[in-house]
Amino acid sequence: MTSLSQVPQDSPFTIDNIPFGVFSTKDDSTPRCATAIGEYALDLRALSGGGFFSDASVTDALAQTSLNAFAALESKFRTAARNQIISVIKDGKIPETCLHLLADVEMHLPVAISEYTDFFCSLEHCRNCAPMMKDGIPQNFFHAPSAYNGRASSVLPSPSVIRRPRGVFWKTGHDGTRVPTYGAEEHLDFELEVGYIVSKPVPYGETIKVDDAPDHIFGFVLLNDWSSRDLQVFEMPPLGPFSSKSFGTTISPWVITLDALKAFRTAPKHETTPLEHLRYKDFARGTFDVKLAAHLERGGKRHRLATSNLKYLYWTPYQQITHHASANCGLRTGDLIGTGTVSGDGVDTQGNKCELGCLFEATLHGSRPVMLESGGELRYLEDGDSVVLSAWCEDSRGRKVLGFGECRGLIIGPDAPIR
Amino acid sequence: MTSLSQVPQDSPFTIDNIPFGVFSTKDDSTPRCATAIGEYALDLRALSGGGFFSDASVTDALAQTSLNAFAALESKFRTAARNQIISVIKDGKIPETCLHLLADVEMHLPVAISEYTDFFCSLEHCRNCAPMMKDGIPQNFFHAPSAYNGRASSVLPSPSVIRRPRGVFWKTGHDGTRVPTYGAEEHLDFELEVGYIVSKPVPYGETIKVDDAPDHIFGFVLLNDWSSRDLQVFEMPPLGPFSSKSFGTTISPWVITLDALKAFRTAPKHETTPLEHLRYKDFARGTFDVKLAAHLERGGKRHRLATSNLKYLYWTPYQQITHHASANCGLRTGDLIGTGTVSGDGVDTQGNKCELGCLFEATLHGSRPVMLESGGELRYLEDGDSVVLSAWCEDSRGRKVLGFGECRGLIIGPDAPIR
Numbered sequence: 001m002t003s004l005s006q007v008p009q010d011s012p013f014t015i016d017n018i019p020f021g022v023f024s025t026k027d028d029s030t031p032r033c034a035t036a037i038g039e040y041a042l043d044l045r046a047l048s049g050g051g052f053f054s055d056a057s058v059t060d061a062l063a064q065t066s067l068n069a070f071a072a073l074e075s076k077f078r079t080a081a082r083n084q085i086i087s088v089i090k091d092g093k094i095p096e097t098c099l100h101l102l103a104d105v106e107m108h109l110p111v112a113i114s115e116y117t118d119f120f121c122s123l124e125h126c127r128n129c130a131p132m133m134k135d136g137i138p139q140n141f142f143h144a145p146s147a148y149n150g151r152a153s154s155v156l157p158s159p160s161v162i163r164r165p166r167g168v169f170w171k172t173g174h175d176g177t178r179v180p181t182y183g184a185e186e187h188l189d190f191e192l193e194v195g196y197i198v199s200k201p202v203p204y205g206e207t208i209k210v211d212d213a214p215d216h217i218f219g220f221v222l223l224n225d226w227s228s229r230d231l232q233v234f235e236m237p238p239l240g241p242f243s244s245k246s247f248g249t250t251i252s253p254w255v256i257t258l259d260a261l262k263a264f265r266t267a268p269k270h271e272t273t274p275l276e277h278l279r280y281k282d283f284a285r286g287t288f289d290v291k292l293a294a295h296l297e298r299g300g301k302r303h304r305l306a307t308s309n310l311k312y313l314y315w316t317p318y319q320q321i322t323h324h325a326s327a328n329c330g331l332r333t334g335d336l337i338g339t340g341t342v343s344g345d346g347v348d349t350q351g352n353k354c355e356l357g358c359l360f361e362a363t364l365h366g367s368r369p370v371m372l373e374s375g376g377e378l379r380y381l382e383d384g385d386s387v388v389l390s391a392w393c394e395d396s397r398g399r400k401v402l403g404f405g406e407c408r409g410l411i412i413g414p415d416a417p418i419r
Numbered sequence: 420m421t422s423l424s425q426v427p428q429d430s431p432f433t434i435d436n437i438p439f440g441v442f443s444t445k446d447d448s449t450p451r452c453a454t455a456i457g458e459y460a461l462d463l464r465a466l467s468g469g470g471f472f473s474d475a476s477v478t479d480a481l482a483q484t485s486l487n488a489f490a491a492l493e494s495k496f497r498t499a500a501r502n503q504i505i506s507v508i509k510d511g512k513i514p515e516t517c518l519h520l521l522a523d524v525e526m527h528l529p530v531a532i533s534e535y536t537d538f539f540c541s542l543e544h545c546r547n548c549a550p551m552m553k554d555g556i557p558q559n560f561f562h563a564p565s566a567y568n569g570r571a572s573s574v575l576p577s578p579s580v581i582r583r584p585r586g587v588f589w590k591t592g593h594d595g596t597r598v599p600t601y602g603a604e605e606h607l608d609f610e611l612e613v614g615y616i617v618s619k620p621v622p623y624g625e626t627i628k629v630d631d632a633p634d635h636i637f638g639f640v641l642l643n644d645w646s647s648r649d650l651q652v653f654e655m656p657p658l659g660p661f662s663s664k665s666f667g668t669t670i671s672p673w674v675i676t677l678d679a680l681k682a683f684r685t686a687p688k689h690e691t692t693p694l695e696h697l698r699y700k701d702f703a704r705g706t707f708d709v710k711l712a713a714h715l716e717r718g719g720k721r722h723r724l725a726t727s728n729l730k731y732l733y734w735t736p737y738q739q740i741t742h743h744a745s746a747n748c749g750l751r752t753g754d755l756i757g758t759g760t761v762s763g764d765g766v767d768t769q770g771n772k773c774e775l776g777c778l779f780e781a782t783l784h785g786s787r788p789v790m791l792e793s794g795g796e797l798r799y800l801e802d803g804d805s806v807v808l809s810a811w812c813e814d815s816r817g818r819k820v821l822g823f824g825e826c827r828g829l830i831i832g833p834d835a836p837i838r
Contacts (some may be wrong), residue, residue, distance in 0.1 A: 007529055115571055120658055138656045144587040148658040149665075151566035152534055153749040154623055163624055165746040168563040168694060180562035182694045204573055205582055205837045231746065237557045239567040240659025243746035246568075266498035275587060275601045327584040327650065327662035330572040334836065418624045 005090050007038030012392060012403025013102075014038075015089060015132060016263075018082050019254035019405075020067055021220070023105040029067040030106045036254055036405070037089055041105050044085075046098045047199040052088070053081055067255065071199045071218040072333040078199075079259050080216075091371065105407045107253035110221070111197055111334040116150040118193075118225060118338035119359045121315035123270060125343035128361040143275065145315035145323045147340075150225075151246035155336060156251040157409040161418050162226055164188055164383065165247035180234075184414040187229035187366060188381040191341040192294045192357035194310050195223035195251050196317055197334065202409035204330035210280045216331065219255035220290070220317075222389045222407035223338045226250065228361055229380070251336070252389070252407035260402060264289045267361075269312045269344075277326065278319045278374055287316040290331045290391050292342055294357070297386040301374045305387070306362065312344045336412035383413045424509050426457030431811060431822025432521075433457075434508060435682075437501050438673035438824075439486055439638070442524040443592040450527045455673055455824070456508055460524050463504075471507070472500055477530040485531045486674065488617045491752040497618075497637075498678050526672035528576045529640070530616055530753040535569040535668065536743060537612075537757035540734035542689060544762035547780040549703065562694065564734035564742045566759075570642075570665035572756060576672040578827040580837050581645055583607055584666035585800065588649035599653075602627045603833040606648035606785060607800040610760040611713045611776035611808055612671050613729050614642035615736055616753065623749035632737035635750065638674035639736075641808045641826035642757045645669065648779055648799070670755070670811045671808070671826040679821060683708045683812040688731045688763075697738045700781070706735040709810050709823075711761055713776070716805040720793045723808070725781065727774045730828060731763045802832040 005015045013019065013036035022031045023041050032045040044062045053059050058081045061069035070078065088094060120126070123141070130136040140146060147297055156162075164185050171181040199218035202208055208216060226243060230243035265285035273279075280286045290310035296303045315323075317339060325331055344355030356362040361379055369377035381387070392403035412418070424434045431622035432438065432455035438478070442448045442460050451464040467478045477500045480488035489497065507513060542560070549555040559565060575581075583604050590600040618637035621627055627635060644664060651663035684704035692698075699705045709729035715722045734742075736758060744750055763774030775781040778799055781789055800806070811822035831837070 041791070053423070133655060133657065140587075140599075140653055140656065144654070146654065146658050147661050149570055149661065151568055151748050153751055153754075156623075163747055166626075167746045168559075169740075180559075180694065182696050206574075207585075228746070234559055235565065236657060236659075237554060237559065238552065238655060238659065240655075240657065242566050242568065243742075243748070246748035247746045275599065277601050323587075323662075327647070327666045328573070328582055329570050329585045329662070329665035332572055335572075337473050 004037055004040070004092060004094060008405045010047045010400070011038050012405050014402050015086060017256065017260050017402035018085055018258050019256050019260070021110050021254040022066055022108040022207060023100070024108065025100055025105055031201065033062045033067055033070065033107055035085055036102060040099045040395065041102050042094060043098045047094070049344055053084060055080065060128055065109045068112055068334045071197060071358050075215060078257070080382065082257065082259055093100065107157050109155065110253060113152045113155050113330040113336045114334040116152040116336045116338070118245070119315065119320050119340040120146040121320060121340045121344045122357065123314040123315045124312065124345050124355065125331070125357055125361065127343045128343060128356060132360070144278070145320045147324065148240045148322070150249065150338065152336070154246050155249045155251060158250050158406060159410070160248065160250045160411055162248040162250070162409050163416060163418055164233065165228055165243065165413050166414055167228065167231040167243045169234040169248065170338040173193045181353050188411060189227040189229055189359045190294065190381065190387040191225035191227055192292055192306055192308060193223040193225050193341055194290065194292070194336050194339045194391070195221045196339065197221070197255060198331045199333060201333050202331040204404065205328050206330070208322055208325045209326065210278055210318055210322040212260060213321050216321055217258055217317065220258040220261065221255055222252040222391055222404050223337055224387060224389055224407055224409055225251040225341070226409065227358065229365065248409070250407055250409040252405050254405050255405055256402070259289070261288050261393065266311050268316050270314045277321060280316065280318050286318060287311045287313065290393055293390050295388045296378065297388060298382070298384070303372045303374065306354060306356050307346070308342045308344050308357055310342060312342055322341055358391045382410055386410045423456055423459070423511065423513060429819070430457050431824050433766060433821050434505060436675065436679050436821035438675050438679070439489065440529050440673040441485055441527040442519070443527065444519055444524055451658055451834045452481045452483065452486055452489065454504055455521060458521055459518045460521055461513060462517045462519065466513070472503060472662050474499065479727040485529070487530045487753045490530060491620070493771055494618065494634060498710050499675070501676065501678055513640040520777065523663050525532055525574050527573065527673045529672060532574050532755045533751040534569045534759070535571040535574055535715040536566055537569045537664070538734065538759040539565040540732045540759045541762045541776065542732065543764050543774065544732040544760045544776055544780065547578050547762060547775060551779070551784050563697070564739045566739070566743065569668065569757065571755070573665050574668045574670060577669050577825060578829070579667065580734050580831055581667040581669070581671045581828050582831050582835060582837055583833045584647055584662065585833055586650040586652065586662050586723045588648065588653040604647040607830060608643035608646040608648055608778045609713065609800065609806040610646055611711055611725055611727060612642040612644050612760055613709065613711070613758045613810070614640045615756050616640070616674060617750045617756065618752060620752050621750040624747045626747065628745045629697055629737055633677060635740055636677055636736065638676040639673055639680065641810050641823050643669040643806060643808055643828055644757055644760070644827055645828065646777065648784065667828070669826055673760050673824050675821070675823055680709070685730050685820045687735050689733045691733065693738065695740060699735065699737050705737060706732065711813055712809050714807045715797065716800070716807060717803070718760060722791045722793065725773060725775050726765070727761045727763050727776055729758070729761060732758055785799040800830050802830055805829045
């Protein structure tokens with residue numbers, strides 16, 4: 001097994017990664033904790049059963065059916081466990097019984113998600129959407145990270161099947177009048193986001209300092225904030241998104257740790273001077289250089305929808321989580337926080353805008369279709385479409401060092417069975 | 420103990436009530452399930468230990484430290500258990516060891532709250548607030564119940580201590596300019612609401628029919644949706660309330676069941692013709708006649724802030740929960756749903772508006788102070804103020820048949836310790 005640390009080219013799960021996830025197999029449907037290396041899931045419950053980890057709290061935590069207990073451990077224990085895993089892989093001493101082909105396992109949510117919050121922190125996304133919104137860029141955008149509480153019950157692990165929701169929206173008649181209608185959503189969209197999971201909790205009534213924010217983050221995943229634009233336009237004023245976002249949220253199942261991302265810390269794209277409590281001292285390492293992409297699979301063909309980068313966000317994850325806790329609400333281990341759509345202002349080799357994190361932006365709410373390379377027009381998502389998000393970190397020579405794996409969802413019709 | 424069913428006058432916990440809650444005592448800090456009768460908490464774990472309940476699933480459920488398992492039982496089991504409790508109280512056969520004075524027990528949250536959603540469904544509240552909001556009454560109000568996802572981590576049982584939050588808001592300078600500021604909230608408010616708890620879950624991807632909505636409700640509590648108006652004005656556009664509502668939400672600890680409220684079913688005040696999927700067939704019994712009141716305790720004196728009635732809501736709890744599930748999000752046993760502020764348009768004997776469910780309405784955002792009967796002006800809540808919500812149902816002769824108990828919260832300063 002010495003070849004384990006030599007992973008196949010283009011595998012996201014390199015020896016520099018060592019993500020954490022929860023899987024089950026056909027033979028054993030009990031969810032158990034794992035890492036991914038190359039083409040394999042490495043069963044950490046099985047590995048730790050032999051007294052492998054030096055700390056008993058790690059062994060206990062990795063024997064659970066979710067990663068909540070592990071995420072709740074002090075970061076030094078998680079870091080030590082990760083280092084032990086790296087060593088044993090490098091030493092080629094993994095018992096074969098601990099390994100399962102990733103292609104053969106079923107992935108679960110990495111944690112029992114207590115609550116889900118979604119931010120709205122990309123200035124480019126905000127600017128691109130502004131012309132289609134009545135009030136343009138909200139004045140509060142530049143002074144604190146904006147967010148809404150999402151719905152945890154509909155967060156799903158990739159690959160997921162998303163049924164087109166029904167709801168109430170304004171249907172525009174031929175004479176231009178708007179009629180309230182209950183029916184199937186007609187403008188279904190994706191949103192390219194990153195999510196992160198809370199590790200050390202913040203007790204109710206307490207707040208955190210932005211410089212301590214890293215202590216509260218277990219790691220990162222990809223997040224597709226599927227959005228029903230008809231329902232959203234109807235329901236947004238004045239309480240924000242509700243049903244338009246709660247019919248499904250897909251996350252990638254492997255949690256990429258802060259340890260893995262340490263080498264990719266970088267300055268945010270936007271230089272800002274926030275209010276004192278959101279001023280992260282180490283600005284040059286205040287966020288992460290994580291490249292992002294979204295692809296559409298339609299009619300058996302794969303089309304690039306967007307590229308982007310986590311560092312483009314105006315408000316970083318550290319600032320987001322600090323703001324979240326600032327009003328005493330408390331944060332619990334297992335809370336999922338979404339960054340909001342990550343857009344940029346880059347153009348592709350043809351001069352087209354390519355860093356647009358959703359179709360609302362990319363098609364100007366369906367009014368200017370995207371021409372697919374293989375032919376055909378894209379306005380919004382159709383039944384049968386799949387959207388695949390991906391993320392990776394590169395070294396200074398542009399070589400992929402590690403990836404997040406994919407975050408995949410298939411759209412089905414409003415009456416199709418989910419399973 | 421035969422006198423147990425003869426409860427003291429004005430006790431909310433009559434033999435017609437039999438609410439469910441979770442308590443602990445000084446001698447035994449383990450939370451256990453109980454009902455309340457007169458001045459007593461009746462320990463249902465202790466009662467059921469002797470094989471009292473005819474169904475083993477009830478015994479098992481009531482042995483838990485929260486009511487989630489009991490709430491998840493089919494309603495016929497819950498009804499049967501309630502009937503058995505009523506019988507044994509009437510028969511005077513309660514062992515004294517099962518009884519604890521309410522004054523001596525500590526109440527806990529009745530359920531582990533999975534998620535919290537808050538609606539905005541009072542037309543009168545909406546109309547009263549409209550002049551102070553940029554866009555007036557939202558056009559969607561009349562076509563579907565509006566809601567936002569709240570924060571479950573900050574829901575507390577009464578009596579609770581609420582610390583004035585800090586956050587970012589617009590501070591208006593002497594020259595009228597608005598400066599973004601991080602500081603302690605200056606316009607702290609209460610909101611008079613009712614909450615209800617989900618019993619039978621709705622699996623992710625499924626929806627419910629409005630006529631089946633009662634099957635999904637375990638029972639009702641009072642809910643104070645404490646609100647930071649400075650933070651709210653700042654953060655609302657466009658994502659709705661977030662930090663302005665997440666610093667604390669107080670609920671009364673006793674769950675008043677649908678069985679207890681059956682006799683008080685009534686037609687909603689507003690006759691409406693909603694879209695088909697929200698049309699409850701039995702309109703005349705589509706909601707509940709539950710009288711509501713809010714009082715302020717300041718400087719040792721008690722002042723009436725508002726009266727109201729659950730039946731005033733434009734959208735009933737049945738319509739709310741149906742709308743909630745309509746976009747496939749799923750509902751879990753233990754979800755808490757708030758009705759939103761319940762206001763009316765009644766006036767008191769002096770001709771003053773008295774059915775205003777929050778200070779934002781009652782004082783026109785602090786611009787027109789309420790004159791307290793005992794002297795002094797009220798604009799917003801001050802440190803040291805307590806707000807006490809209450810609710811009760813009356814018979815046709817105006818006699819109180821049952822009550823909810825109180826929902827009490829004390830405001831403390833931004834740096835005061837919570838305990």
